[in-house]
Amino acid sequence: MNNIKTVAVVGLGYIGLPTAAILATNGLQVIGVDVNQQTVDSVNRGEVPFVEPDLGIHVAGAVSQGKLRATITTPKADAFIVAVPTPFKQDRSADLSYIEAAARGIAPQLEGGELIILESTSPPRATRHLGEYILGLRPDLSLDGADGKPSILLAHCPERVLPGRVMIELVTNDRIVGGVTPEAAELAKGLYATFCQGNIHLTDDVTAEMAKLVENSYRDVNIAFANELSVISDGLGIDVWELISLANHHPRVNILQPGPGVGGHCIAVDPWFIVAEAPEDAKLIRTARMVNDAKPLWVVDKVLDALKAAPADTEVAVLGLAFKANIDDLRESPAIEITRLISSAAAGTRLNVVEPHVRELPQQLQFVENVRLMGLSEAVRTSGIVLVLVDHDDFKTIDMAELYGKQVIDTRGIISV
Known part of the structure; x- marks a missing residue:
């Protein structure tokens, strides 16, 4: 088990909102973060702003029980799940600007010891880029406790669900969890184990990123x-x-x-x-x-x-x-x-x-x-x-x-x- 009680899910789209809802219906306190005020308002009413079978039941139930709310600004939390878009640029390389924007919201809220998971489908080393970007904003932190600085724990856990079956496959599918450090991988595994009934396979972050692309x-x-x-x-x-x-x-x-x-x-x-x-x-x-x-x-x-x-x-x-x-x-x-x-x-x-x-x-x-x-x-x-x-x-x-x-x-x- 882990001591994660509150989770902030950054990005309430086709993956972020189902992830937030399934975590909330399994007992965690979840705050969804999105740049779209209409999306935030919809979630706070217990409504879903897009079509996905069974998601509405989870969102409405979690909101009514006080386990899920949404906001524009990133709050403090024990864990952060980043589920923002990663489109490609004109040269077909990955556009990491959405990930960097998420990092700018997360960085001021960190005290050390938080788990940060990148769920966005990403090119190899994007998770490490996220970590380095955060450390650029927060040089008082580290990824490994070097120089006695408080560390953050960084992992990549790609989504593997099929639109139209998301709420089923979130629970039943195996998950891959790649940690920048073994400690991060184990902590992320504990978080996903709160709802995932499939096997959770541990590896490093770069291999996890590549697995989804493959x-x-x-x-x-x-x-x-x-x-x-x-x-x-x-x-x-x-x-x-x-x-x-x-x-x-x-x-x-x-x-x-x-x-x-x-x-x-x-x-x-x-x-x-x-x-x-x-x-x-x-x-x-x-x-x-x-x-x-x-x-x-x-x-x-x-x-x-x-x-x-x-x-x-x-x-x-x-x-x-x-x-x-x-x-x-x-x-x-x-x-x-x-x-x-x-x-x-x-x-x-x-x-x-x-x-x-x-x-x-x-x-x-x-x-x-x-x-x-x-x-x-x-x-x-x-x-x-x-x-x-x-x-x-x-x-x-x-x-x-x-x-x-x-x-x-x-x-x-x-x-x-």
């Missing part, structure tokens, strides 16, 4: 294989979904499903961190990223070719904007980029977008004149071309009779006409 790069490479197959199959007039199904009957073959590209903050981003660390050696990882990044353009070309063969006033139903099924997460979504590119290349064509998990178009599409958000039935009824970009359950209920006479471009393999 997990997502493995997925990216395998998705790239499926996406490349879909392009090849299209040229040969083969149904790629049938092809993969047949190939997967082999006992040692398990090909993933193709799609319009790869989105989300992890798989679409993390492999580039490895490429940036080893640009000469990460050949396969780089190629997979290029294949997946090129897939949206291939989809756009398919739609533009269909429009050339269609009547001039043909409208396009665009089904889905999220990066995966049944969530409202639009981060790095290829569907948004595909919609934007089509709207630009076919400026006279009306795009009827259906995204049942959002109430308004994302910023990239809000002021695009030929794009509008509408319901599923109306979009399909008024459109001559139906483009499926996300396999939301809602779209699987479409009556095939409604698609009669329409051209369907299904990048997710959920509609058979």
Whole structure:
């Protein structure tokens, strides 16, 4: 066990808020920190500002019991969990500015002995960068007790959950905990053991950082294989979904499903961190990223070719904007980029977008004149071309009779006409 009673979770997004809620419902006093006042206000009302099954129950319960509250400013705490974005820059190296901003909030609150965990998916040595940044602001502290200075304990524990199943997988999945020191690793393990029923594997911080990048790069490479197959199959007039199904009957073959590209903050981003660390050696990882990044353009070309063969006033139903099924997460979504590119290349064509998990178009599409958000039935009824970009359950209920006479471009393999 450990003596951690209060935890500050910095960043109340898709990972931070579930982590804060699960800690609070397991008896810890949790203060969530976020720069967005609307997010803070939502949490303090016991509400969740995004879609994630079962999260609302945890947040409402923890807030009503006085175990969870949110604030703009970082408080004192026994432990700090940093769960802020780590996007890549234009050169595809990691942007650590959000981590540094979190460090600036944490540093004044430290007295020595606190545990600081970086959960943000990060390139190798980002955890140590966080520690060094804090020590630059607080030279009276140390990471190892050198020169008699009070020490802080630093660890990396990457999240490994699937959007849409976060509250289940937070509890059931194994965790990797990497400490800058063995003491930090053990203390972090004790904290996660308050709710994690999976095995908790200890290692050093750099290996833990790399493990998360490797997990997502493995997925990216395998998705790239499926996406490349879909392009090849299209040229040969083969149904790629049938092809993969047949190939997967082999006992040692398990090909993933193709799609319009790869989105989300992890798989679409993390492999580039490895490429940036080893640009000469990460050949396969780089190629997979290029294949997946090129897939949206291939989809756009398919739609533009269909429009050339269609009547001039043909409208396009665009089904889905999220990066995966049944969530409202639009981060790095290829569907948004595909919609934007089509709207630009076919400026006279009306795009009827259906995204049942959002109430308004994302910023990239809000002021695009030929794009509008509408319901599923109306979009399909008024459109001559139906483009499926996300396999939301809602779209699987479409009556095939409604698609009669329409051209369907299904990048997710959920509609058979």
